[in-house]
Amino acid sequence: MDILTQTQQYLAFAWWLALCLSVLIYVALDGADLGAGIFSLFVRDEDERGAIMSAMAGTWDANETWLMVAGGILFGTFPFIYGSTFSYLLVPLALALWGIMSRAIALEFRHLADGRHKAVADLAFGLGSLVTTFFGAMAIGAVLQGFALTNTPGEVPTYVGGAFSFITPFSIWVGVASVVAVLMGGLLFVRARFEHGEAIRVQAARWTNPLFFLALAAVSITLIWTGTIFPWAHARWFGSSTWIFGLLLIATLFCVFKSRRASQKDHDLAAVLWFDATAVVMGVALMATMYPWIVPNTWTIYSGASPSISLVTFTLTMGGFIPVIIAYNVYQIWVFRDRVSKFAAYSHH
Amino acid sequence: MSSENDLSNLLPRLDFAWITTLHIVYPPLTIGLAVILFYAEWRWMRTNDEKWYRLCRFFERLFIVNFGAGVATGVTMEMAFGILYGRFSQAAGPFFGQVLGYETITAFMYEAGFLGLMVFGWGKIGKRMHLFATFNVALASCLSVFWILDANSWMQSPNGVVFRNGYFQVTNWVAAILNPNFFTAFPHMLIACFELSVCFVAAVSAWYLLKQRHVELFQRALKYSVGALLVIAPVQIYLGDAVGQDVGKLQPASLAAMEGHYHTTLPDGQSNTGWHILAWPNSGGDGNAWAITIPHALSVIETHTWNAPVTGLDDIPAQDRPPVAIPFYSFRVMAGIGGFLLLVALWGTWLAATGRLSVRSVASNKWFLRAVVLSGFLPYIAVWTGWWTREIGRQPWLVYGMMRTSEGVSHMSVFEGVFWLLGFVVFELAVLTGSFYYLCVIVKRGPDLTRPLPGEEHEPTEVEAEALLRRTATPAAPQLV
Numbered sequence: 001m002d003i004l005t006q007t008q009q010y011l012a013f014a015w016w017l018a019l020c021l022s023v024l025i026y027v028a029l030d031g032a033d034l035g036a037g038i039f040s041l042f043v044r045d046e047d048e049r050g051a052i053m054s055a056m057a058g059t060w061d062a063n064e065t066w067l068m069v070a071g072g073i074l075f076g077t078f079p080f081i082y083g084s085t086f087s088y089l090l091v092p093l094a095l096a097l098w099g100i101m102s103r104a105i106a107l108e109f110r111h112l113a114d115g116r117h118k119a120v121a122d123l124a125f126g127l128g129s130l131v132t133t134f135f136g137a138m139a140i141g142a143v144l145q146g147f148a149l150t151n152t153p154g155e156v157p158t159y160v161g162g163a164f165s166f167i168t169p170f171s172i173w174v175g176v177a178s179v180v181a182v183l184m185g186g187l188l189f190v191r192a193r194f195e196h197g198e199a200i201r202v203q204a205a206r207w208t209n210p211l212f213f214l215a216l217a218a219v220s221i222t223l224i225w226t227g228t229i230f231p232w233a234h235a236r237w238f239g240s241s242t243w244i245f246g247l248l249l250i251a252t253l254f255c256v257f258k259s260r261r262a263s264q265k266d267h268d269l270a271a272v273l274w275f276d277a278t279a280v281v282m283g284v285a286l287m288a289t290m291y292p293w294i295v296p297n298t299w300t301i302y303s304g305a306s307p308s309i310s311l312v313t314f315t316l317t318m319g320g321f322i323p324v325i326i327a328y329n330v331y332q333i334w335v336f337r338d339r340v341s342k343f344a345a346y347s348h349h
Numbered sequence: 350m351s352s353e354n355d356l357s358n359l360l361p362r363l364d365f366a367w368i369t370t371l372h373i374v375y376p377p378l379t380i381g382l383a384v385i386l387f388y389a390e391w392r393w394m395r396t397n398d399e400k401w402y403r404l405c406r407f408f409e410r411l412f413i414v415n416f417g418a419g420v421a422t423g424v425t426m427e428m429a430f431g432i433l434y435g436r437f438s439q440a441a442g443p444f445f446g447q448v449l450g451y452e453t454i455t456a457f458m459y460e461a462g463f464l465g466l467m468v469f470g471w472g473k474i475g476k477r478m479h480l481f482a483t484f485n486v487a488l489a490s491c492l493s494v495f496w497i498l499d500a501n502s503w504m505q506s507p508n509g510v511v512f513r514n515g516y517f518q519v520t521n522w523v524a525a526i527l528n529p530n531f532f533t534a535f536p537h538m539l540i541a542c543f544e545l546s547v548c549f550v551a552a553v554s555a556w557y558l559l560k561q562r563h564v565e566l567f568q569r570a571l572k573y574s575v576g577a578l579l580v581i582a583p584v585q586i587y588l589g590d591a592v593g594q595d596v597g598k599l600q601p602a603s604l605a606a607m608e609g610h611y612h613t614t615l616p617d618g619q620s621n622t623g624w625h626i627l628a629w630p631n632s633g634g635d636g637n638a639w640a641i642t643i644p645h646a647l648s649v650i651e652t653h654t655w656n657a658p659v660t661g662l663d664d665i666p667a668q669d670r671p672p673v674a675i676p677f678y679s680f681r682v683m684a685g686i687g688g689f690l691l692l693v694a695l696w697g698t699w700l701a702a703t704g705r706l707s708v709r710s711v712a713s714n715k716w717f718l719r720a721v722v723l724s725g726f727l728p729y730i731a732v733w734t735g736w737w738t739r740e741i742g743r744q745p746w747l748v749y750g751m752m753r754t755s756e757g758v759s760h761m762s763v764f765e766g767v768f769w770l771l772g773f774v775v776f777e778l779a780v781l782t783g784s785f786y787y788l789c790v791i792v793k794r795g796p797d798l799t800r801p802l803p804g805e806e807h808e809p810t811e812v813e814a815e816a817l818l819r820r821t822a823t824p825a826a827p828q829l830v
Contacts, residue, residue, distance in 0.1 A: 003514075061420055062465055065458045071427045076450025079442015080516075086431030086438075087759035093428055094769055101421045101776045105783050108417030112787045155515040156439040160760040163768075308443035308519040321454050328462040335466065335473055 003307050011314050012305035015077040016294070018318065019070055024283045026066035028276040033060050035186020037103060037129025038179065039204065040122065048200040049122045053107055055193040060107060062329060064100075081294055081304035084159040088147045091163050092139040099132030133182050134175040141174030142166035144230065146297040170225060177218035184208075184215040188259075188275050192268035208263055216256070219282075232296050236289045248285040255281055360766030361433045361758040366740070367770060368425055371777035373732055375419030375784075380494060380539075381546025382412045383487040390483050394476060399802065400566055406471075407796035408550065411788055413468055418784040420461075422777060427453065433769070437747055437757030440516040444509075444525050448500040456493030460486055472803045479803075494539050502530035505739070506599045507748050517748070533595040534739075537588045541735070544585055545728035547577045548690065552725020553792055555718040558711055562795060568708045571721070575697035575706070582691040589687060590650075596742070597651050600749060601660035603742030606671040607680045608647060611636045613661040620658040622648040627681075630673045635663070671744040679734035679741075686731040693724050 004012060033056045040049045056063075074082045086093060106125035113121050145168060149157035187204045194201040226233050237245050259274035292300040386405055393401035427449070431438045438446060466474060466482040474482070509525030510517040519525055551574035554567035597604045605611070609628040612621045624646030631638040648657050662670050696717055700706050705714060712718075743749055747757040 057469070059465065061417075062461050064420070064424070065453075065461045068424065068427055068453045068457055072450035072453030075427070075430065075438065075442060075446035077447070079446045080439045082431045082442060082446065083435040083437070083439030083759075086428060087433075087435035087761070090432050090759070090761065090765050090769065093432060094772055097425045097428060098772055098776050100424055101780060104417060104421035104424075105780055108414060108421070109783055109787050112414075112790055156436070158436055158439060158760070163762055163765045306443040306447065307516070308447070310522075313447065313522075317451070317454055321459070325454070325458050325462060328466075332462060332465045335470065 004302055004305060004309075007311060008305070008307070008309055009302055011309050011311065012077070012301050014314065014318070015073060015305070015309065016301045018322070019073045019077070020283065020287050022066050022070040022073060024280055026063070026070060027283070028279055029063035029066065030060070031182050031185045031279070032189035032272070033063060033186075034129045034133045035182040035184065036189050037125055037186070038133065038183045039186045039190060039207075041126035041130065043200060043203065045199065046118060046122065048198075049125075050110060050118070051194070051198075051200065052190065053110055053125060055190070057107070059333060061104075062332060077306055077309055078294065078299075078301075078304045079306050080156055081299045084149065084157065084299075085143065085147075085295055088159045088161065089139045089142060089166055092135040092142065092166055096132050096135040096139065099128040099130070099135065102128030103132065104128075130179065133179050137178030138171045138175035139166065140178075141171030142168070143295055144174075144226070145170065146295055149298060170229060173225065174222060177222045180211070180218040181215045184211045185272075185275055185279075187211055188263060188268070188272045191263070191266075192272050196266070212260060212263075230296065232293065233289050244288065245285065248281060248288070251281045252278055252285070355755075356763055356766075357761065358755050358758055360763065360770070361761055362754065364766055364769045364773070365429060365433050366737075368422070368429055368773050368777065369736070370733060371773075371781060372419070372422040372426055373736060374729060374781065375415050375422065376490075376493070377542040377545045377728075377732055378415045378549055379412065379419050380487075380490040380542040381544075382408060382415070382549065383483070383490045384543065385546055385550060386412060387480075387483045387487045390480055394480060400569055402802055403566060403796050403798055404570055406800075408553075409468070410791050411553070414784050414787050414791065416464065418780050421780050423457075425773070433759055433761070434747075434757050435759035437752065440512075440752060440757070441504075441748060442516070444503065444517055444519050445500050448496055448503070448526070452493055452496035452500070456489050456496060460489035460493065463489065476803065491539065494542060495535060498535040498538050499526055499528075499531055501739075502534040503528050504748050505534070505743060506530035507751050510751075512751050517751075530595060530599055533588065533592045537585070537592050540581060540585045540588055541728070541732055544578070544581045544690065545732060547574045547581060548721075548724045548728050550574045551578065552722045555721035555725075556792065557795075559715065559718045559722070561712050563798075564712055565708050566796065568706070568711045571697075571711065572701065572706055575694060575701065578690065578694040579698050582687070582694045586687050586691060589684065593651065594653075597659070600743065602662065602665045602669060602671055603676070603739075604651065605660060605662045605665065606673045606676045606742050607738060608651075608659075609637055609640065609673055609677045610647065610659060610661045611663055613658055613664050620648070620656055621661060622646070622656060622659070624650060625677075628677065630677075634670075634673075669745065671742050676738045676742045679737040683731045683734040683738065686727045686734075689727065690724055693720055696720070 036052050036056065040052045043049050043052070102124040106121040106128060110118060110121040110125070142165075147159055147165060148161055150160055151157060187208050190204040191201055191208070194204075227237055228234070255274050255278040259271050259278060262268075262274055263271035290296060292302065294301055294304055386409055389401050389405040389408070392398070393405060430446075430449070463482045463485040467479065467486050470479055470482060503525060506529045507517070507525075508528040509521035509523070510519050512518075550570055554571040554574065557563050557567040558571060593604070593607075596607070609625045609630065610621070615621045622645045623640075623642040625637065625640040625642050628637040628640035628642075630636075645655055647659055648654055651659050662673075697706065700714055700717060705711070745753050745755070747754045
């Protein structure tokens with residue numbers, strides 16, 4: 001449905017950048033929270049699990065709002081994509097949403113709970129993080145595969161293909177690989193948020209080494225698999241702009257190397273930042289690979305965009321609100337930057 | 350059209366109705382309580398009266414539990430439009446999705462950002478900065494009512510769009526945003542949030558007064574709540590009447606369903622002006638099986654005249670008629686609660702005027718306090734029934750007069766519909782019982798009266814606060830559970 005004016009095409013492109021930015025910020029910020037949550041499944045001491053939650057108490061909901069922003073942009077600017085893709089993804093999104101709900105309940109209520117309820121909250125937190133990561137990533141894998149649309153004149157093309165077409169070996173693998181990569185991010189987050197010498201930090205440090213190689217393998221397999229089964233990826237990577245992707249690969253490896261070195265030297269914040277940089281570079285590489293598709297072989301930026309987008313609405317949002325939001329996000333992270341210790345177990349005061 | 354009641358339509362409707370009904374429990378309290386917290390904090394800054402600070406911090410703890418539940422259930426809402434109403438989302442997205450996107454960015458994110466500062470910022474940021482954060486939380490939450498009700502009222506009275514090539518193209522943004530129904534629906538919902546929150550504060554306070562705990566503190570909260578309710582309750586009844594007038598003009602079918610009004614004219618040719626207090630539709634769906642009726646009352650209520658005709662369902666084509674039983678009864682429950690709350694406000698005012706709400710004597714008004722505790726629950730039921738009236742009364746339309754519900758739902762199998770519903774029954778109920786249980790735990794523990802005020806001594810660090818909590822909580826634990 002190429003019905004946009006020239007200006008609207010530029011706007012759709014700009015909105016797409018904003019959408020990708022929100023998703024990337026979400027992955028970088030909440031990915032660490034999710035990873036720490038998965039890690040908490042393997043932490044035996046109850047107070048230590050509580051401390052993991054308290055380490056994200058001040059920021060997790062602000063992090064999650066980036067997911068909301070991505071959803072808002074998708075619905076507002078790319079409604080044709082939003083309406084068809086989400087009905088394609090009913091099952092994995094429902095599961096991810098239940099994970100998000102359990103995690104939220106656990107984070108909100110744990111500090112009020114006692115004894116047995118605390119153990120339930122911890123399990124809900126850990127499993128919720130795991131389920132959200134796995135099915136959220138599986139949904140992204142399913143998006144990369146694309147889906148069939150209806151073709152009825154006078155109607156917007158939509159999805160009618162049933163509940164389970166999202167399940168493929170590739171989408172399952174993306175789920176598994178993401179759990180490993182996110183867990184790696186969670187370990188770095190735990191190391192950065194806890195005092196040196198805390199038992200939980202020691203455990204996270206011990207795990208970092210094997211997880212690093214596991215994550216590296218998982219991501220490499222995903223890349224090779226992507227290049228093998230998707231012609232659009234293969235054509236972009238090995239076409240006329242191979243050098244760009246070569247540079248992006250080098251940048252990725254450089255960030256991985258820096259993150260590794262920083263974590264070996266106990267430069268925890270640097271390790272987290274380089275890890276996030278890796279995610280961002282790979283995200284940008286994925287954007288460059290997929291362009292102009294948002295859902296490969298299904299919707300492009302331009303066929304999926306709302307015909308009612310305008311310069312006024314874009315400017316109001318981007319110029320007026322996003323900078324303000326980013327400013328107080330930064331201020332907030334600054335206010336709550338102190339490291340925590342196990343004894344400051346989750347408390348909401 | 351027989352397809353209106355097919356399972357393929359009913360399941361997505363039921364799925365969406367369930368998650369919406371279980372989400373609307375939380376935002377009204379977030380919105381109204383944020384304004385109340387701002388008021389209390391501002392009074393504390395102005396008067397330096399410690400009681401305002403203690404009240405503010407106590408109700409803030411309840412606010413946090415409620416807000417968390419709102420977020421937990423709210424993320425689902427944003428995704429659910431695309432999942433359950435995919436074709437509607439595609440068609441209406443150019444307007445509807447954009448408006449919800451504004452809600453996310455200008456209200457939800459705005460609120461969440463300042464909320465972190467409000468909750469965790471005590472003692473870490475300056476008093477004025479903190480008050481500013483609270484103010485922004487209150488403002489942002491009111492903005493969210495604006496956007497949500499704007500999107501919904503556009504579905505009730507779609508304006509400023511044309512339906513072409515399978516989607517709504519916006520031709521006039523101002524007309525679409527300022528659609529006719531918005532002007533009554535937005536204030537009605539905003540005031541509903543205030544009314545619910547004032548009743549909530551009053552009910553919690555009344556519970557303490559019944560238990561003779563912290564009487565001085567909660568006598569003040571109760572007194573101010575009753576005063577606020579005395580203003581809010583009549584305003585809400587007035588606004589409710591305005592919404593009714595509006596529905597009569599914009600959606601006569603919905604009004605006729607709400608009133609169980611089947612015939613515009615009686616067999617003798619006179620206008621049918623009877624208002625049914627209670628009724629039940631007959632099996633043919635073309636009249637009431639029985640009804641208790643007051644003559645002329647319908648014309649008086651809906652047109653503010655003695656005899657003017659009111660459109661009955663027989664003037665609406667059969668395929669465009671909404672169901673009757675639910676709108677009819679849910680409307681009556683909502684309106685009845687609105688009236689009851691006004692009576693409670695008048696009762697409280699009379700007690701106050703005769704000096705019986707003073708610190709010394711307030712706790713002896715047992716029956717009044719019990720009625721106030723009950724009034725803490727009633728607005729929730731009013732919000733539910735009000736929304737059911739509004740959404741079911743609009744059926745079979747999704748976007749009134751332009752898009753039918755059957756044209757907007759996703760293509761879902763029965764499995765998907767049931768899978769969604771069962772899962773969300775479990776998780777939404779977990780959130781509901783969890784939040785109610787922990788609200789009760791906080792109320793039973795009572796306000797913290799020992800923590801030093803910010804600025805006087807240092808705010809305890811997290812470690813000290815936790816230690817303090819453990820010391821005080823341990824002996825009390827048996828009575829808590």
